Amino acid sequence: MSDLQQHHPLEPPSAPPTAYEEPGQQFDADEGDQTEPSAPAPRASGWPWLALLLVLLVVALFLFRDVFLIIRNVQVQGIRQRPWQEVAIAAGFAEPVNYFGVDETRVREGINSHRYFTYIGMEKEFPNTVFLRVRERIPVAYLHYIGVGYLLADDGVVLEQTRDLALTQGYASISGMQLRHIRVGAVPTGLRPQQMTSSLAVLRELAMQGYLQSILDINVAEPSSIYLTTRDGYTIHLGDDRELRAKIGTVRAVVEDLKTRGLNGGVIEATLPGEATYRPETP
Secondary structure (H helix, E strand, O other), X not given: OOHHHHHXXXXXXXXXXXXOOOOOOOOOHHHOOOOOOOOOOOOOOOHHHHHHHHHHHHHHHHHHHHHHOEOOEEEEEOOOOOOHHHHHHHOOOOOOOEHHHOOHHHHHXXXXXXXXXXXXXXXXXXXOEEEEEEEEOOOOEEEEEOOEEEEEOOOOOEEEEEOOHHHHOOOEEEEOOOEEEOOOOOOOXXXXXXXXXXXXXXXXXXXXXXXXXXXXXXXOOOOOOEEEEEOOOEEEEEEOOOOHHHHHHHHHHHHHHHHHOOOOOEEEXXXXXXXOEEEOOOO
């Protein structure tokens, strides 16, 4: 080997490096640096609209509940003298009440707590109406006790008390009772409970037969020997409180007959059902 070959190896020059090409990819040297393609703009999310829709729906539900479902119409059946507003207030409808929040137990208790009313029933009509059925107590008689007059309903409940005895005019009095305790809103209690039981039985039967307005006094000092005094001056002996329908029915017929005959005053014995005897007043 010559010195020339030793110092300068005769090897072909290496080929210039070429760009690596992936299959299917072409490289254009004239294009220079290439920029990455821009990403597509993000699409707007639908969540805000959905949240707004839910909020509007909730607001609408609250408005429907608090505006359209509030009881606004109260219809009261069974009242005779008292204003219907007293029933509505006692039932709890003075304040806004939701249609679905009406509690019949509370309505019943509220009405029954009022001395003039007894609860009978209730119905609701969607969306904001309620119908209340009650029985109204009305004064039918009075008790006079220690200078005070007490107006009674036909079930014995004391409705009013007054020292102005003129306000008791027109009602039948109940006399002869031995009272222990009496107050407005409750049935009087006495030393002899049968006295109150008998007086209420007589009151109810007189009212049922439409004869209560003709009675001035009911004396139950002795429950087995009840006396009535009519406004036209007859004294009626009923005996006990059994068979009152037949006894009072007979008395009514006898009184009418006596009036047509011009016989006023006197005593009618009606202790036996269907029988009555008349004893004129003695001079």
